[in-house]
Amino acid sequence: MTSATLAPEKLATPKTPKSLLGRKNAIVGIGWFILAILLKGRSTLPLNRSSLTSVQESLTNLSDAIDRNRNSNPFFLNVINKIRSSINAFVNLLQDAISQGSATRAVPQIGWLGVVAVIGLAVAVFASARAALLAVVGFVTLGLLGLWQESMDTLALTLAAVVLALLIGIPLGVLAGLYPRFEKLITPILDFAQVMPTFVYLTPVTLFFLIGPASATIVTLIYAIPPALRITTVAIRGVPWSTVEAAVSMGSTRWQALRKVQLPQAKRTIVVGINQTIMAALAMVTIAALIDAPGLGLVVVKALETLDVGRSFKAGLAIVIMAVVLDRSTTAAAERVQKDSMQQQTTAQKFGVASKWIGLLLTLVAIYISNIYLWASQFPGSGILGLKVASIADSSTGWIQLHLVNVTNGITDLFSYGLLNPIQSLLVNAPWYTTAAAIFVIGYLLKGFRLALIVVVCVATILISGLWSDSMVTLASTLVAALITVVLGIVVGTWVGRSLPVDRVLRPILDAGQVMPAFVYLVPFLGLFGATRFTAIMAAVVYASPAAIKLVADGVWGVPESITEAAISAGSNTWQLITKVQLPSARRAIALAINQGLIYVLAMVVVGGLVGAGGLGYLVVAGFSQENLKGKGLAAGVAIVMLGILIDRITQAIADRRDVHAKAVAT
Amino acid sequence: MVRKGAKRTSLVLLIAAASLVLAACGGAKVSSTSSAAASSSTSTPACGTFNLAVNPWVGYEADAAVVAYVAQTKLGCNVVKKNLSEEISWQGFATGEVDAILENWGHADLTKKYITEQKVAQDAGPTGNQGIIGWYVDPWLAQKYPDILDYKNLNKYASMFKTSESGSKGAFLDGDPSYVTNDEAIIKNLGLNFKVVYTGSEAALITAFRNGETQKKPVIGYFYEPQWFLSEVPLKHVALPPYTPGCDADPKTVACDYPPYPLNKVVSTKFATSGSPAYNLVKNFNWTNDDQNEVAKYIAQDKMTDDQAAKKWVDANPDKVAAWLAG
Numbered sequence: 001m002t003s004a005t006l007a008p009e010k011l012a013t014p015k016t017p018k019s020l021l022g023r024k025n026a027i028v029g030i031g032w033f034i035l036a037i038l039l040k041g042r043s044t045l046p047l048n049r050s051s052l053t054s055v056q057e058s059l060t061n062l063s064d065a066i067d068r069n070r071n072s073n074p075f076f077l078n079v080i081n082k083i084r085s086s087i088n089a090f091v092n093l094l095q096d097a098i099s100q101g102s103a104t105r106a107v108p109q110i111g112w113l114g115v116v117a118v119i120g121l122a123v124a125v126f127a128s129a130r131a132a133l134l135a136v137v138g139f140v141t142l143g144l145l146g147l148w149q150e151s152m153d154t155l156a157l158t159l160a161a162v163v164l165a166l167l168i169g170i171p172l173g174v175l176a177g178l179y180p181r182f183e184k185l186i187t188p189i190l191d192f193a194q195v196m197p198t199f200v201y202l203t204p205v206t207l208f209f210l211i212g213p214a215s216a217t218i219v220t221l222i223y224a225i226p227p228a229l230r231i232t233t234v235a236i237r238g239v240p241w242s243t244v245e246a247a248v249s250m251g252s253t254r255w256q257a258l259r260k261v262q263l264p265q266a267k268r269t270i271v272v273g274i275n276q277t278i279m280a281a282l283a284m285v286t287i288a289a290l291i292d293a294p295g296l297g298l299v300v301v302k303a304l305e306t307l308d309v310g311r312s313f314k315a316g317l318a319i320v321i322m323a324v325v326l327d328r329s330t331t332a333a334a335e336r337v338q339k340d341s342m343q344q345q346t347t348a349q350k351f352g353v354a355s356k357w358i359g360l361l362l363t364l365v366a367i368y369i370s371n372i373y374l375w376a377s378q379f380p381g382s383g384i385l386g387l388k389v390a391s392i393a394d395s396s397t398g399w400i401q402l403h404l405v406n407v408t409n410g411i412t413d414l415f416s417y418g419l420l421n422p423i424q425s426l427l428v429n430a431p432w433y434t435t436a437a438a439i440f441v442i443g444y445l446l447k448g449f450r451l452a453l454i455v456v457v458c459v460a461t462i463l464i465s466g467l468w469s470d471s472m473v474t475l476a477s478t479l480v481a482a483l484i485t486v487v488l489g490i491v492v493g494t495w496v497g498r499s500l501p502v503d504r505v506l507r508p509i510l511d512a513g514q515v516m517p518a519f520v521y522l523v524p525f526l527g528l529f530g531a532t533r534f535t536a537i538m539a540a541v542v543y544a545s546p547a548a549i550k551l552v553a554d555g556v557w558g559v560p561e562s563i564t565e566a567a568i569s570a571g572s573n574t575w576q577l578i579t580k581v582q583l584p585s586a587r588r589a590i591a592l593a594i595n596q597g598l599i600y601v602l603a604m605v606v607v608g609g610l611v612g613a614g615g616l617g618y619l620v621v622a623g624f625s626q627e628n629l630k631g632k633g634l635a636a637g638v639a640i641v642m643l644g645i646l647i648d649r650i651t652q653a654i655a656d657r658r659d660v661h662a663k664a665v666a667t
Numbered sequence: 668m669v670r671k672g673a674k675r676t677s678l679v680l681l682i683a684a685a686s687l688v689l690a691a692c693g694g695a696k697v698s699s700t701s702s703a704a705a706s707s708s709t710s711t712p713a714c715g716t717f718n719l720a721v722n723p724w725v726g727y728e729a730d731a732a733v734v735a736y737v738a739q740t741k742l743g744c745n746v747v748k749k750n751l752s753e754e755i756s757w758q759g760f761a762t763g764e765v766d767a768i769l770e771n772w773g774h775a776d777l778t779k780k781y782i783t784e785q786k787v788a789q790d791a792g793p794t795g796n797q798g799i800i801g802w803y804v805d806p807w808l809a810q811k812y813p814d815i816l817d818y819k820n821l822n823k824y825a826s827m828f829k830t831s832e833s834g835s836k837g838a839f840l841d842g843d844p845s846y847v848t849n850d851e852a853i854i855k856n857l858g859l860n861f862k863v864v865y866t867g868s869e870a871a872l873i874t875a876f877r878n879g880e881t882q883k884k885p886v887i888g889y890f891y892e893p894q895w896f897l898s899e900v901p902l903k904h905v906a907l908p909p910y911t912p913g914c915d916a917d918p919k920t921v922a923c924d925y926p927p928y929p930l931n932k933v934v935s936t937k938f939a940t941s942g943s944p945a946y947n948l949v950k951n952f953n954w955t956n957d958d959q960n961e962v963a964k965y966i967a968q969d970k971m972t973d974d975q976a977a978k979k980w981v982d983a984n985p986d987k988v989a990a991w992l993a994g
Contacts, residue, residue, distance in 0.1 A: 049851065049865070050918070067761075068785075107697055206755050211764050290723075292749045302750070304870055305725050306895065306967040358681055374695040405882060416831030526874040531840065531866035532832050610868040612832065618844065618865050625754060625845035627776040 022657070024445050032438035036430035043431040045468040049622075052632055053466035059631030067207060084214040091160045091213035099152030100294075108152070111370030111377030112143055115152065117363040125356065127332035138325035146383015147296065147318045154285055154295030154322065157213065161220035161281045166274065169225045173232025173273075174258070183233060190226040195599075195644035197606040197617075198223065198287045199624045200637030206291050216293035220284040224277050231273030235266035268341070271334035278326045279515070285319060286517040296322075300519050307523050309397050310390030316520035317389060323515040324508070397524045408528040415480070416534050424476035432468050439646070446653040454649050458642040465635040467616065471643060474615035477533050477608065478601050478643070481540040485597040488545045490590060493552025494578055497586075503553065510546035518543060518607045526611055536608025536617070544600035548593040555589020556582050591655030598647045605640055616640050714744035717945040718766040720756035721748050724869065725895045728973065729962035730769040730794070734952055736977035737988055742944050753845055757781050757933075760788040766938040767791070767949045770930050772798050772846065782933070789939055791932040791946075795953030796893060798928035800846070802839075802905040803890040805880040809903035818857060818907050825860040827885040836862040840888030842872035849921040850889055853907065856922035861887075876900060893956045895963040951991040958984075 047053065052060075096102050097109050110118070116139050124132035142151040176183035198219060209215045239262045247257045263270075289297030296315045303312035370376040427435065436459045444452040462471050496503050518539055529535040559582050567581045583590070609617025616636045623633010717738055721731045731748060738744040749756075749765065757777045759765030781788045804815060814820045821837075828837030839861040841848055854861050866872050872888060873896050879886030880900050890902055907924035908914075914923040938946055958980070965976035981988055 049863075064780075067758075105697070203754060203758070207758060210762050211749060211751060211755065211759055289750070290752060291755060292751050298750060301723065302728075305723055305728070307870055307873060308970075372696055374697050377697055405878075413831055421831070523870055523874065526871050527878060530830070530878070531864065531871040531875050532830070534831070611871050612864065612866045614865050614867075618867050621867060622844035625752065625843070626847065627754065627774075627780065629844075 022445070025442050028438055028441045028445070032430070032434060033426070035434045036426050039431045039434060040429045043433065044429055045432050045463075045466075047466060047469055050629075052629070055464055055466055056631040056635050059634050060628065061631070063204065063207075063630055063634070066204075080208050084209045084212075087160070087164070087209075087214040087217050088212060090164075091157065091217055094156040094160055095153065095213070097156075099149055099156050107374075107377045109371060110367055111373075112139075112148055112379045113376035114363075114367035114370035116140060117366035121359050121363045123329045123332070124359065127329050127336050131329045131332035135325045135329055138321045141321055141385075142318050143379035144381065144383070145314055145318055145386035145389065146379075146381070147299065147315060147386060148379035150294070150296045150299055150315070151318055151322060153293075154282075154297065154319070157216055157220065157288070157293055157295060158278065158281045158285070160213075161217050161224055161284075162274070162277050164217065165221055165224040165228045165277050165281070168221075169228025169273075169277070170232050170270065172225075173229040174236055174263075176229065177233040177236025178258075186229070190229065191645055191648075192641055193222050194226045195602065195641045197620050197637050197640055198284065199606050199620045200634055202287070202291060203624060203630070211292055213293070215291050216288040219288055219291070220281050223284050224280040227276040227280050228273050231276060232266070232270055235269030235273065236262055238269055239265045264341075268334050268337045271330060271337055275327060275330040275334065278330060279323065282319065282323050282326070282515065286519050297517070300517055304519055304523065308390075309520075309523050310392075310394035312520045312523070313393035314386050314390045316516045319517060320512050320515050324511060327511070397527070400524070401527045405528060409530070412529045412532055412534045415537070416532060420476060420480050420533060420537075423479060424473060427472040427476050428469055430472075432463065435472075436463075439650075443650060443653070446650065446657060451649060451653055455646065458646040461642045462639050465639045465642075467619065467632075467636055467639045470615045470619060470636070471639050474605055474613075474617065474640070475643060477537055477613055477615065478540075478598065478605070478647075481537040481544070481601040481604075482594070482598045484537065484541050485544045485548050485601060486590075486594050488541065489548025489552045489593045489597060490583070492545070493549045493593070494556050494582065496549060497553035497556025498578075498582070506549075510549060513542055513546045518604065522607070522611055531612035533608070533613045535611045536604070536613030539607060539611065540601040540604040543604050544597045547600055548597040551589050551593040551596060552586060555586030555592075558589070559585045588655060591651070595648065595651040595655055598651055599644060602640065602644045602647065616643075714738070714742045714944050717744045717746050717943065718759075718764060719746055719748050720759060720765045720768050721750050722753050722756060722768070722770070723750065725963045725967045726796075726893050726959050727770045728966055729959050729976070730952075732966065732973035732977040733954075733962060733980060734769060734948065736974055736981060737991065738945050738948055741988075741992060742948065744943075744945050746945075753777070757788070760933075760935040761785060763935065763937060766935055766945070768933045769949070769952070770794055770796070771933050772930060773928050778933075786936065788933050788935050791934045791939070791950050793953065794930045794932055796930045796956050796959055798930045799892045800848075800889065800925040800928065801891070802850075802887065802907060803876075803902035804885075804887050804905060805876060806901055806903055807880055807883055808885055816903060816905050818859070818905060821887075821905070822858075822860050824885070828861070828887055830864070832864045833862040836860050837887070838862060838864045840872055840875055840886065841865050842889060843867070843869045846889075846891075848889055849915060849918060849925070852919055852921045853923075856920060857907075876902060893959050893963070895960065895967040898960060898964055899968075948991055951993070953991075954987065958987075 095108070098115055099108050101107050116136055119139055120132050120136045123135045139151075142148060172186070176186060201222065202219065205219055206215045209218055243265065244257050244261055247261045248254070252260065285293075285295060285297040286300050287297070289295070289301045292298075296319050299315035300312045300319075303309075303315065366376075439459065440452055440455050443455040462468060492506075496506055521542065522535075522539060525535050525538055529538055563581060563585065564577065567577055572580065605613070605615070605617040606620045607617070609615070609619070609621045616639055619629070619636035620633050620640070623629045623631070623636060719731055719735060721728060735746040735748060738746050749759070751759065751765070753768075753771075753774065754777070756765050756768050757774075757780075760781050782790065802818075809816055812824065815824055825837035828839070829835070830838045832838055837860060839850060839854060841850055841863050844865070844867065851863050853859075854863065866875065866888075872890070875886050875888065876890070876896070877900060878884065887905065890896075896902075908922060910924045910926045912926075915921045915926070932949055932952065934946065934949060962976050962980050965971045965979060966973065969976075971979070
């Protein structure tokens with residue numbers, strides 16, 4: 001996955017925009033369409049739900065072989081077990097400190113009062129007073145919801161994963177920043193780690209690392225290391241080479257230049273990387289609950305068993321609060337680093353050194369009190385706020401279902417019969433060689449031989465996995481979801497980008513949409529849209545559109561004032577302003593929104609399998625639950641990764657093409 | 668100006684610190700207790716740690732609640748509940764992290780792998796619950812068209828079940844993929860005009876049946892007893908050709924109903940040979956579908972905690988519990 005950087009664009013004079021794809025690609029598309037209809041039903045490579053190809057069977061046999069040799073292989077006994085016990089010890093340390101009792105103690109060492117004080121102090125010192133206030137209020141709310149212990153469990157696990165992810169990711173990121181060849185080597189590995197559905201490697205991880213905190217941490221690590229690594233690489237690259245050269249020319253060694261020049265200058269971006277790593281770790285909270293990771297994710301999963309919308313919403317809200325607090329704190333810390341480097345005065349400096357020491361004293365007292373006294377250890381009250389929140393969630397979803405169900409069913413049928421079924425039957429019934437050839441030609445036209453090669457590798461892997469037909473089903477749903485996401489992104493993003501008050505109101509909602517675990521809104525969606533592919537599409541849209549909206553909003557917001565003023569003074573009305581000035585200038589942002597929207601939608605494929613989407617998502621879940629389908633599930637996971645890489649590279653190429661076109665027009 | 672502001676802030680904080688310390692000293696202290704002492708007599712052997720897998724359905728949670736409660740309060744065991752899917756629970760036998768699974772639905776593949784081949788697990792007897800899998804429809808539908816409860820009439824009504832997911836055929840809903848189902852083969856071999864729609868999870872299946880009942884939409888799908896949902900919406904069973912031993916031997920030619928599953932318990936060999944009183948409890952544990960549905964209802968609908976629900980049932984059924992603890 002790419003990090004979204006919006007380079008300031010050379011402005012083309014507002015012309016009627018050419019089609020995003022280009023004339024040649026449109027011809028290929030039409031050609032494919034005609035062939036697909038003519039050759040309908042031939043060589044579609046269908047595969048029954050319970051059938052297995054030989055490749056899939058051999059994958060199952062492979063995992064069985066690993067299973068059998070687990071106890072005797074010296075590699076396992078020495079390396080893997082050592083890793084496991086050290087991670088276990090680390091997590092247990094954190095858990096004993098803040099969330100769980102031990103053999104001799106019914107409660108953790110530091111109770112709620114101590115934790116709140118520590119968080120408040122840490123954020124105030126490293127970030128800002130405002131962020132500290134938000135953090136304290138947020139954490140106290142977690143206790144008021146009646147979910148203190150679960151929140152601390154989640155915090156402990158997240159902290160452990162983030163610390164380890166940074167320990168591994170930052171050094172590797174520095175290496176990748178300095179040596180482009182190394183970066184080229186690890187980029188495919190990172191792509192795999194970020195796109196491969198977690199369900200696929202849940203069972204193997206517990207096979208190696210056993211059930212317990214180690215497995216839960218490692219599952220989270222796999223998803224959290226790529227952001228840390230990638231953003232560190234960008235940070236290192238961002239330091240101008242001239243600065244480094246200057247240092248070297250004044251006599252520092254490369255190592256000194258790294259330590260004293262590059263790393264300090266990259267600090268702000270690295271803090272942004274920490275922010276993204278924390279967000280990635282929190283995203284894994286509910287999945288880790290499937291292998292007995294304690295915390296808020298477990299509350300959500302258990303509530304799902306009885307379709308208890310209220311309780312799962314309560315836990316989901318707690319996850320959102322924790323994510324918002326950690327996000328704002330680390331963002332404020334990044335801004336603080338920026339201010340420090342520009343030597344502006346921060347609020348902490350206004351308060352003076354004395355108050356820092358008193359704050360430390362207060363915190364130590366709070367920790368001590370929370371260690372000794374029960375009232376400061378276990379959060380008081382019985383979570384009445386939480387019960388209220390749960391019952392409000394229950395009654396509102398009940399009301400919505402009662403009154404809107406006809407409307408939502410109508411929408412489901414409209415999209416399914418009108419859009420999804422035609423696209424799906426086209427893709428599934430077209431011969432595989434026709435579709436493969438079309439994608440190959442489009443790739444070559446967009447970016448030449450290199451992209452075409454990637455297309456060949458991805459398509460070949462999908463064919464080898466034996467899941468072409470299911471991949472086409474998933475692709476159809478993905479394309480429809482991406483279409484809705486992009487439309488939402490452009491419409492709402494333009495609105496948000498043009499109006500700052502709207503931005504202020506909508507942004508927290510968008511953040512919540514990205515962080516709220518999908519399991520929470522799955523049950524209400526099932527009630528509204530039924531167990532259909534459309535439900536899966538709606539869930540994907542909820543997850544993907546915040547990113548798309550934010551990207552388009554940033555792009556529209558970035559259109560220079562002078563341009564908009566010139567257009568207005570030349571007599572454009574609002575509609576003309578939007579369609580002929582702001583949107584065309586934000587073209588790169590829109591292309592990026594398409595790219596990111598598709599990637600985010602693909603991330604929801606497995607969740608979609610749990611609500612009726614079928615296709616690859618269902619196969620991954622089935623492989624997780626049925627012994628003899630293990631290989632097929634693994635193959636489905638690989639097919640999802642291949643689709644992801646394919647979509648990512650092609651849409652990126654389209655975005656780059658817009659850049660080139662715009663630059664060519666401007667010169 | 669900055670110094671004055673800083674001084675004032677420091678003073679405020681100092682006062683706050685002092686008042687906090689004064690106010691905080693008081694109230695109950697955290698005692699360093701050990702876990703609840705066993706009230707059993709000294710003649711029973713020490714129990715130690717008991718690793719109990721808890722699979723993600725409410726019926727199992729009911730089993731686990733009661734067994735854990737009895738093991739903790741009557742045997743003084745340190746019960747460690749692990750929330751795991753079935754696949755990973757069985758894997759835990761091999762690694763020694765799971766001692767017992769309280770409710771196993773068939774799973775011939777896992778039985779073959781871990782009991783027959785690897786010998787790390789063994790059967791610990793039936794739970795007393797009968798698992799009945801079959802085809803079900805909502806009660807309103809059965810009331811309106813009583814003949815729908817026989818498979819021979821299903822083709823007559825097939826178009827009623829059409830949805831956007833099933834093309835031109837009627838939709839037949841399957842649920843969680845952890846159950847091996849024969850529905851595709853049964854539909855094909857009985858010549859029924861239906862298509863299996865894989866909803867992917869129990870939550871999706873239950874929501875479909877629930878909505879079918881409230882919105883009077885025709886829904887047919889695979890379901891099972893014991894299940895907490897049946898006390899909310901009593902689904903009606905559709906009769907397929909009755910099960911005869913061997914009729915489901917070849918998955919491609921299946922054309923009969925599902926056999927009743929005597930649900931059983933599975934324990935690790937290590938646990939069985941350890942002499943722990945918890946093993947005896949697990950071996951002797953058994954109760955009826957009604958018992959399990961009752962505790963499941965406490966947990967799912969009355970929203971009691973596991974321990975509360977277990978305590979309520981145990982207090983009301985002392986003779987059954989005594990039978991488990993004997994011998």
